[in-house]
Structures are given as structure tokens and as C-alpha cells.
Amino acid sequence: MQVTTPVQEKENGRSNSLALIGGIVVGVLLVGVVIARMGLLNGLTRGETAVSPHTIAYTTQNMQFGQDTVRLKAGEPVTFQLDNKDMYAHSFDVDELDWHVPMPANDAVVVDFTAVAPGTYTIYCAVPGHREAGMVATLVVEE
Numbered sequence: 001m002q003v004t005t006p007v008q009e010k011e012n013g014r015s016n017s018l019a020l021i022g023g024i025v026v027g028v029l030l031v032g033v034v035i036a037r038m039g040l041l042n043g044l045t046r047g048e049t050a051v052s053p054h055t056i057a058y059t060t061q062n063m064q065f066g067q068d069t070v071r072l073k074a075g076e077p078v079t080f081q082l083d084n085k086d087m088y089a090h091s092f093d094v095d096e097l098d099w100h101v102p103m104p105a106n107d108a109v110v111v112d113f114t115a116v117a118p119g120t121y122t123i124y125c126a127v128p129g130h131r132e133a134g135m136v137a138t139l140v141v142e143e
């Protein structure tokens, strides 16, 4: 049988709580990595979004939109999280749908849109010169 002194018990307790804190830190780091990965997939790589998630993360960076094509399902409301990572303002405009959302520099805005009719629409940035510089994308609303 092992006899522990009060001092040893105190040290055991401390190492247990250190192990617990270590576990929490590792857990938080892992969650951070997962979120960072999602951010990369959603915003920073140019490509296509999945069809009709309720919330679409849409990023502008280096004078371009994060995705060339955004796909929505007709008849479903959608929320855009517009995240401008540039140090200057952009906007999110779709003339056919009367969507005109300012995107302040280095800031994010969340905007809800009602359901829209099927079709193919043009997304662009209305800041002078930006559309010409490539800030154009396509919104596809599928039946």
C-alpha cells in the first residue's frame, strides 16, 4: 500500500488539472482548425458553393469575389454573410433582384433575402472600376 503525504496529494491534483487544461487547449485548437478549413473552403478559394445552404458565406478579397458561381434553390429564403477582407469598400449587387448591399471595408454584414425566381443573375460590385477589374460572379437559382 502506498502512503501519500499531503504534499504529494497536492502535486497530484495539480498535474491532473494541468492535464485537463491541456486537453481543453488541444480541443479548442482542433475546433479552430476545423473552422479555419471551413472558411478556406467557403470563402477564400474560388469555386462554387453547395446548392442552397441556408446561409452562404461570401467573401471579397484582393478585388475579387470568393466564388465565381453561387447556387440557390428557388423558393427558399437565403442569408448571405458578406465578409469583406479588403481595406476598402465593396458592394454586393444583383440588379435583376434589386439587391444592393454595401460592404464596408474590413467588415462583415449579414443580410437576409426572400426567395427568388429561378434564373441566372449577375452579381457585381458597384464601386466604380471594380466590376471592370473582375468583381463579377454568377448567381444561379435552380428550380
Ligand SMILES: [Cu+2]
Pocket (backbone or CB within 6 Å): 063, 089, 090, 091, 125, 126, 127, 130, 131, 135
Ligand atoms: Cu468592389
